[in-house]
Amino acid sequence: MVLAGQFQNGVLxxxxxAVAEIATFAIASGTFGMFHACINFVSQMSNxxxxxxxxxxRCLRFVVAASVVITLPLLVIAFAPIGARLLSTxxxxxxxxxxxxxxxxxLLAPLTIIDAFRQYCVGLIVQARLTGWVTVLNLIHxxxxxxxxxxGFSEGFAPVYVLTGAQALGAVVHLxxxxxxxxxxxRPPTRQEHANVSRRELIGFFMxxxxxxxxxxISRPVLYALVARTPDAIVSIAALRVGFDVATLFQVTANxxxxxxxxxxxxxxxxxxxxxxxxxxxxxxxxxxxxxxPVSRLLLADLIGIEGEVLRQAHEVLLLMCLLPGLILWRxxxxxxxxxxxxxxxxAWGGITRVAGIYVMAQACFVLGLLNHFTSTVVLLLGFxxxxxxxxxxxxxxxxxxxxx
Numbered sequence: 001m002v003l004a005g006q007f008q009n010g011v012l013x014x015x016x017x018a019v020a021e022i023a024t025f026a027i028a029s030g031t032f033g034m035f036h037a038c039i040n041f042v043s044q045m046s047n048x049x050x051x052x053x054x055x056x057x058r059c060l061r062f063v064v065a066a067s068v069v070i071t072l073p074l075l076v077i078a079f080a081p082i083g084a085r086l087l088s089t090x091x092x093x094x095x096x097x098x099x100x101x102x103x104x105x106x107l108l109a110p111l112t113i114i115d116a117f118r119q120y121c122v123g124l125i126v127q128a129r130l131t132g133w134v135t136v137l138n139l140i141h142x143x144x145x146x147x148x149x150x151x152g153f154s155e156g157f158a159p160v161y162v163l164t165g166a167q168a169l170g171a172v173v174h175l176x177x178x179x180x181x182x183x184x185x186x187r188p189p190t191r192q193e194h195a196n197v198s199r200r201e202l203i204g205f206f207m208x209x210x211x212x213x214x215x216x217x218i219s220r221p222v223l224y225a226l227v228a229r230t231p232d233a234i235v236s237i238a239a240l241r242v243g244f245d246v247a248t249l250f251q252v253t254a255n256x257x258x259x260x261x262x263x264x265x266x267x268x269x270x271x272x273x274x275x276x277x278x279x280x281x282x283x284x285x286x287x288x289x290x291x292x293x294p295v296s297r298l299l300l301a302d303l304i305g306i307e308g309e310v311l312r313q314a315h316e317v318l319l320l321m322c323l324l325p326g327l328i329l330w331r332x333x334x335x336x337x338x339x340x341x342x343x344x345x346x347x348a349w350g351g352i353t354r355v356a357g358i359y360v361m362a363q364a365c366f367v368l369g370l371l372n373h374f375t376s377t378v379v380l381l382l383g384f385x386x387x388x389x390x391x392x393x394x395x396x397x398x399x400x401x402x403x404x405x
Contacts, residue, residue, distance in 0.1 A: 004170075005245035006304060007146055008163055011153050013305035020097075021159050022310075023234045026241035027091055028104035030221040032111075035074045037217035039067055039116040041209035044339060046123030049202065052192040060120060062202045066210075067116035071109055078105035091221075092228040100160070107164035114171045121178035128186050137177050145170030208344035212335075215351025219358055219383060220244065223376045226362045232309075236373045239310050243317025243377070246299065247324055250287045253279065254328040269337075276329050283325040291318045313373040320377040327381065331388040334395045346394035354387035 012021045042063055050056040077083035083105075088098040125134055148169045152162035220240075227236050290296055296315055300306055306314060331350070338346045361379040365371040 004142065004145055004167075005248060007149055009242050009245060009306075010304045011149055011162060012159055014153070015159055018305075019234055019238045019310055022238040022241055022306075024097055024100050025104065025159070025163065026237050027087070027093065027097070027221070027224055027228075028101045028108070030217070030224055031077070031087065031101065032074070032105060032108045033217040034214055034221060035070055036112050036115065037213035038070045038210040039063075039112060039119055040213040040216075041206075042066075042116055042119035043123035043126065044209065045202070045205060046120045047127045048205070048339070049194045049197050050120075050124055050127060051189045052195040053188070055192075055194040055197050056124070056188075058197055058199070059202065062199065062206070063116050063120050064113075066206065067113045070116075071112045074105060074109045074112065078102050078109055091225050092233075103160050104164060107160065108167070111167060111171055114168075114175055118171065118175050118178055121175070121182050124182055124186055125178070127189070130181065130185055133181050133185065137174060137181065140177060141170050141174035144173045205342065205344055208346075208348035209339070211348035212344070212351040215348070215355045218355055219380060222355060222359050223362055223380065226366050226371055227373075227376055229366065230371055235309050236313060236376070238306070239313030239373045240317055240376060242300065242304060242306055242310070242314040243321060243373075244380075246304075246314075246318050247287070247321035250283050250325055251328055253283055254325050254332060273333065276333055280326045280329040284322055287322045287325065291315075291322055317373055317377045320374070320381065323381050324384065327384040327388055331384065331391060334388070334391040337395055338391065341398065343394075343398060346391055346398075349394065350387040350391040353390045354383040357386045358383035 008025065009022060012018060012025060015021050045063070046056070046059050049059045077086060079102075084095060084098040084102050087093070087101050088095055091098070093101075122134060125131070145166050148166035149162060152165055157165075223240065224237050227233055227240065230236065290299060296318060297311075300314055300318075301311055335347050335350075338344060358379055361382060362371060362376065365375045365379065
């Protein structure tokens with residue numbers, strides 16, 4: 001669903017007060033993402049522990065309970081009066097914007113539970129190496145989402161209902177199809193494993209990776225919260241949202257390498273590293289072909305529909321983000337190894353370090369009067385580099401030196 005962000009931005013850019021709408025949705029989606037990110041690794045959990053009938057049953061029960069617990073504080077922010085005041089304080093926005101953000105959160109909150117079930121099913125499908133089905137269903141999901149988005153826009157509905165309604169419909173259709181594939185096509189492994197997995201073991205796996213997910217998702221809101229206190233904040237936040245979302249199109253391939261190690265193991269590391277280096281170079285080259293050529297204007301101005309200062313700033317953000325795929329692959333190489341070794345606490349420490357580093361560097365830029373779209377992007381990249389270095393050190397302290405390339 002990485003393309004979803006481009007269509008969301010494109011639709012918002014065609015409403016009156018487009019820049020304000022994009023900035024508001026950036027804050028809303030960033031806040032929702034901090035909670036939703038907790039379940040982003042559920043697919044890895046079901047892949048690892050769902051290798052027996054009892055293991056799948058226990059894993060599913062845990063996923064249901066965890067998703068409900070995660071949704072509760074989001075509902076408090078969305079519905080309780082303190083929620084809008086909290087958002088106003090954290091992001092430095094006015095009460096009207098904060099109230100608008102809570103409307104988004106009210107409608108998005110149930111997706112946390114729905115998406116937890118989706119992730120659980122995806123993990124089983126990947127475990128069975130039915131990855132072709134994952135691709136097909138993702139395309140159907142995206143098509144449903146885009147269709148609902150364009151229909152809502154053409155009918156003149158308010159942005160908040162168009163965006164959240166399209167997300168909800170796409171998610172429900174996707175979940176239904178995933179359940180069908182699991183029931184019709186999934187075959188459990190011949191070797192039954194983790195039949196006696198305990199709740200404590202599931203928590204021990206889940207908490208560090210959930211923390212990692214939250215740390216990943218919180219990076220943008222941390223930057224938005226500080227940028228919101230600078231001159232021309234709305235323009236800068238809108239530009240960061242668009243630039244980051246376009247970069248995510250290229251980042252998604254690199255992110256899948258966590259599954260790579262969980263599914264195929266941690267042997268032949270030299271060959272796997274060479275393969276990942278080639279993939280990283282290819283992704284970066286493709287990204288540069290768009291960001292550093294007139295194609296960027298076609299994408300940002302003609303397709304997404306931004307213009308003026310937002311267009312200029314978003315283009316600069318996109319150029320800088322060409323460095324991100326390599327950093328993500330570096331980090332995810334060690335993430336995959338740590339997951340296979342059930343040492344996911346190392347991932348959490350890496351994520352915590354990244355967010356702390358981003359906050360300190362962004363705060364320093366803010367105090368010095370240097371914080372803008374450009375320095376925010378540089379800070380984000382440095383945060384990812386710091387995280388990659390931390391997980392590298394953690395892994396190498398656990399294991400013997402690896403074979404050279």
